[in-house]
Amino acid sequence: MVEILTVILVIAAVGLIGLVLIQHGKGADMGASFGAGASATVFGSTGSGNFLTRTTAILAAVFFICALGLSHLASRKEKSEDSLLQGPAAPAAQELPVQAKPAPASDIPADVKTQAPAAEPVKPAPVEPKSEASEKNSEMKANAEKKADNTEKK
Numbered sequence: 001m002v003e004i005l006t007v008i009l010v011i012a013a014v015g016l017i018g019l020v021l022i023q024h025g026k027g028a029d030m031g032a033s034f035g036a037g038a039s040a041t042v043f044g045s046t047g048s049g050n051f052l053t054r055t056t057a058i059l060a061a062v063f064f065i066c067a068l069g070l071s072h073l074a075s076r077k078e079k080s081e082d083s084l085l086q087g088p089a090a091p092a093a094q095e096l097p098v099q100a101k102p103a104p105a106s107d108i109p110a111d112v113k114t115q116a117p118a119a120e121p122v123k124p125a126p127v128e129p130k131s132e133a134s135e136k137n138s139e140m141k142a143n144a145e146k147k148a149d150n151t152e153k154k
Contacts, residue, residue, distance in 0.1 A: 009063060
């Protein structure tokens, strides 16, 4: 039942999109009445408007009925199914964490008791001296800041 309603809902949605895109807006009739379009009457042609309007209304009604039907069917699910909002059906037994006891010193082999030598400290990367271009950039920034300060004071 859900699959049938879903198929009808999708067909109605695609039909509604197509019909709405085909229809002329009220502004198009207004332009035709003032001579912007070629029409047989003074107020524009509305011959196809009635058919498209009725078909759009029927498809909209089918769409809403299918959407309400699907929501009703979704709300009537069996209560035994788990949901993310309901949580697990039965609470899981809580287990206490087992604390590991350290091994006695006599059980540890002699070669494991010794520690590895400390690693050498990391040397920082060498710093390159500033180039002429970076010095000029810093001078230009300082000059721009001074000019901005002078304009703010005025």
